[in-house]
Amino acid sequence: xxxxxxxxxxxxxxxxxxxxxxxxxxxxxxxxxxxxxxxxxxxxxxxxxxxxxxxxxxxxxxxxxxxxxxxxxxxxxxxxxxxxxxxxxxxxxxxxxxxxxxxxxxxxxxxxxxxxxxxxxxxxxxxxxxxxxxxxxxxxxxxxxxxxxxxxxxxxxxxxxxxxxxxxxxxxxxxxxxxxxxxxxxxxxxxxxxxxxxxxxx
Amino acid sequence: xxxxxxxxxxxxxxxxxxxxxxxxxxxxxxxxxxxxxxxxxxxxxxxxxxxxxxxxxxxxxxxxxxxxxxxxxxxxxxxxxxxxxxxxxxxxxxxxxxxxxxxxxxxxxxxxxxxxxxxxxxxxxxxxxxxxxxxxxxxxxxxxxxxxxxxxxxxxxxxxxxxxxxxxxxxxxxxxxxxxxxxxxxxxxxxxxxxxxxxxxx
Amino acid sequence: xxxxxxxxxxxxxxxxxxxxxxxxxxxxxxxxxxxxxxxxxxxxxxxxxxxxxxxxxxxxxxxxxxxxxxxxxxxxxxxxxxxxxxxxxxxxxxxxxxxxxxxxxxxxxxxxxxxxxxxxxxxxxxxxxxxxxxxxxxxxxxxxxxxxxxxxxxxxxxxxxxxxxxxxxxxxxxxxxxxxxxxxxxxxxxxxxxxxxxxxxx
Amino acid sequence: xxxxxxxxxxxxxxxxxxxxxxxxxxxxxxxxxxxxxxxxxxxxxxxxxxxxxxxxxxxxxxxxxxxxxxxxxxxxxxxxxxxxxxxxxxxxxxxxxxxxxxxxxxxxxxxxxxxxxxxxxxxxxxxxxxxxxxxxxxxxxxxxxxxxxxxxxxxxxxxxxxxxxxxxxxxxxxxxxxxxxxxxxxxxxxxxxxxxxxxxxx
DNA sequence: GATTAATCGAGACGGTACGTCGTGTCTTACC
DNA sequence: GGTAAGACACGACGTACCGTCTCGATTAATC
Numbered sequence: 001x002x003x004x005x006x007x008x009x010x011x012x013x014x015x016x017x018x019x020x021x022x023x024x025x026x027x028x029x030x031x032x033x034x035x036x037x038x039x040x041x042x043x044x045x046x047x048x049x050x051x052x053x054x055x056x057x058x059x060x061x062x063x064x065x066x067x068x069x070x071x072x073x074x075x076x077x078x079x080x081x082x083x084x085x086x087x088x089x090x091x092x093x094x095x096x097x098x099x100x101x102x103x104x105x106x107x108x109x110x111x112x113x114x115x116x117x118x119x120x121x122x123x124x125x126x127x128x129x130x131x132x133x134x135x136x137x138x139x140x141x142x143x144x145x146x147x148x149x150x151x152x153x154x155x156x157x158x159x160x161x162x163x164x165x166x167x168x169x170x171x172x173x174x175x176x177x178x179x180x181x182x183x184x185x186x187x188x189x190x191x192x193x194x195x196x197x198x199x200x201x202x
Numbered sequence: 203x204x205x206x207x208x209x210x211x212x213x214x215x216x217x218x219x220x221x222x223x224x225x226x227x228x229x230x231x232x233x234x235x236x237x238x239x240x241x242x243x244x245x246x247x248x249x250x251x252x253x254x255x256x257x258x259x260x261x262x263x264x265x266x267x268x269x270x271x272x273x274x275x276x277x278x279x280x281x282x283x284x285x286x287x288x289x290x291x292x293x294x295x296x297x298x299x300x301x302x303x304x305x306x307x308x309x310x311x312x313x314x315x316x317x318x319x320x321x322x323x324x325x326x327x328x329x330x331x332x333x334x335x336x337x338x339x340x341x342x343x344x345x346x347x348x349x350x351x352x353x354x355x356x357x358x359x360x361x362x363x364x365x366x367x368x369x370x371x372x373x374x375x376x377x378x379x380x381x382x383x384x385x386x387x388x389x390x391x392x393x394x395x396x397x398x399x400x401x402x403x404x
Numbered sequence: 405x406x407x408x409x410x411x412x413x414x415x416x417x418x419x420x421x422x423x424x425x426x427x428x429x430x431x432x433x434x435x436x437x438x439x440x441x442x443x444x445x446x447x448x449x450x451x452x453x454x455x456x457x458x459x460x461x462x463x464x465x466x467x468x469x470x471x472x473x474x475x476x477x478x479x480x481x482x483x484x485x486x487x488x489x490x491x492x493x494x495x496x497x498x499x500x501x502x503x504x505x506x507x508x509x510x511x512x513x514x515x516x517x518x519x520x521x522x523x524x525x526x527x528x529x530x531x532x533x534x535x536x537x538x539x540x541x542x543x544x545x546x547x548x549x550x551x552x553x554x555x556x557x558x559x560x561x562x563x564x565x566x567x568x569x570x571x572x573x574x575x576x577x578x579x580x581x582x583x584x585x586x587x588x589x590x591x592x593x594x595x596x597x598x599x600x601x602x603x604x605x606x
Numbered sequence: 607x608x609x610x611x612x613x614x615x616x617x618x619x620x621x622x623x624x625x626x627x628x629x630x631x632x633x634x635x636x637x638x639x640x641x642x643x644x645x646x647x648x649x650x651x652x653x654x655x656x657x658x659x660x661x662x663x664x665x666x667x668x669x670x671x672x673x674x675x676x677x678x679x680x681x682x683x684x685x686x687x688x689x690x691x692x693x694x695x696x697x698x699x700x701x702x703x704x705x706x707x708x709x710x711x712x713x714x715x716x717x718x719x720x721x722x723x724x725x726x727x728x729x730x731x732x733x734x735x736x737x738x739x740x741x742x743x744x745x746x747x748x749x750x751x752x753x754x755x756x757x758x759x760x761x762x763x764x765x766x767x768x769x770x771x772x773x774x775x776x777x778x779x780x781x782x783x784x785x786x787x788x789x790x791x792x793x794x795x796x797x798x799x800x801x802x803x804x805x806x807x808x
Numbered sequence: 809g810a811t812t813a814a815t816c817g818a819g820a821c822g823g824t825a826c827g828t829c830g831t832g833t834c835t836t837a838c839c
Numbered sequence: 840g841g842t843a844a845g846a847c848a849c850g851a852c853g854t855a856c857c858g859t860c861t862c863g864a865t866t867a868a869t870c
Contacts, residue, residue, distance in 0.1 A: 036857070113326065575779070617861095652823060
């Protein structure tokens, strides 16, 4: 099955070095400050090598953030409010991390460059868009299952559409970060979940 | 009060011509297809003149969409659900308009490039970010007032936070367009408002 | 004869102010540093006014240097060597003055920008070229007459072509300043005249 | 000795194509008509590539004329007058070639734009100035050696300064082309050399 | 062990959009 | 009609950035 490769095998260490350098640049200097040229130089790698793995700056950027979010998980304690709050807090934290990228410390009350650029990247390249949507779909599937289970055990009203609920919750966070620039701290997140669940309860 | 200007006054017709050309290019060919150079040429205007008013391609793009949304208004019929639905439909329509920008007809089930690029522009330039947030703040202020009035006349429960409600509604739309790529048609919009108001009723 | 002008007469003080400012800029920052825009501002004059008198930056520059050389005169003492030396020294001095324009002090061993730019200006605009050649022709006419008189009174050999002699002398100075960058100090000038006259004597 | 280069080597053919295109434009349309942009296009080369080799339009122009003069050589027949005349004729021819650049045919009795612009370029950029002076120094070294040899074998008087003689000859040509606009045809050149040697003979 | 195929390093090359710079003209109001 | 102020036109220039291509040198698998 695994086609036997010929020729020199890829140096697996390179991925690590490149992504580390790219992550640093992206978080420190924002999307515009992420230069494949410079990433290659800092990682001690040829541009050819870099582009063989990530055919585009956009792809590289996506790879960076994908790796950053790998560890996000969803827990199911049986208390829907608590579980959703936990999930939202993780999302909010991730957003906050990128919101301040490329900005002087403390200047994160503005809006979020990197996230927007990544979304734009998804629009520029079909594969990135697909990949991004898949990532979110996979992550959200867990949350949707969570909601569905809560509904089935009677915590939520029967007619509730889990997708709409999730849109409301996650959407509010993204909306604040991307559009209005309002904070998405823990207090807000809890109030948000509480409000949404008020009408969702059975 | 009206400071008497000296020197040749700005030709107000130029704004019109430039923005018209820019709007066409932005909606037809997307953000990458918006070229200040070509806009100037099509508008019959010197590049210098264009850059005097919009110092950056980003500024020009923002001016375009700002003008596109000028006419969006909010009506207050006394029926909060109807009014909010109307508002959301308008937002959804605007998003849909930009989502398909620069894409072959029918290919709008992908995600939204222009919107994301504009958000990114807001992150690249402080003044654009401020301006964008002001526009949204002004527009949302009307919606917030609407919600507040509905709450005062007893349509909504007393403890409801209008901001959170609005975040949930508008956020869901942006979230679907920008992140998940799900449709934001009328049916969804109505379901969204209904769901959100379920828990908000008195 | 003098056509009776109508309207507001030109402010003669303006010529003075503008040329003074232009001279300063030209000598301090070289030809590229002479900006009509800035000259107008420094002279407290509108650009319109400036361009009404000097239709081009080139014309303005020429006017500046023409004024600088107004006082160059030729003396006829009866000693052809002495007179020619005097003339050449004046030319050399003028060249040295412009050679150092726009350069840090002491850095005049390079070549001469302003002179070259003025020559180029003469090539760009026919009128400037004509005017320049006339100025040189007028000045040289005096020198040629000087040589002719010396030849007639037997100081120089009969077959000598005054034009060729003058070309050799003035040419050598310009050649050094413009092309080779060699110095044109008094010692060189004297040696030059002596050498040229060696073969010109009767 | 030959340092082993790494990376993709420069395409030597590009210099050829670019310089050929630039030469054509410079000689046909003068200095203002030499557009790096268009040169790149005509040579089928990216602007980046062009600017990597000639960082400025001035540098490109200098490279063009430097190549034009590469083939100028000096012959030593033992007859100093003949040799110097030959050299001067070559210089005059080169000057005449550039004098008519960018002007309608027959309109070359004006003055010389390109030469002046090149001199100006030498003043704008130190490296160009140095390079230009080196080129002239190298070429003149041969002529100076010629003169020295003639002096040593008794054709010229012992006290003659070769540099001064060369200044007189070459200077006269440049002076006429750049300043007075007088012709530098063969007849004049011969008369010039004859006159200068009159006083230089032993 | 020789060959082969793919990777890596280095840097030139292509393409193109962007914004700047500089001159000179034009349009106001004012004198 | 001259003057002040500043917008406007025109166009060249150079830069920045991304991504491709071309070398030579390496490395591992295969014959």
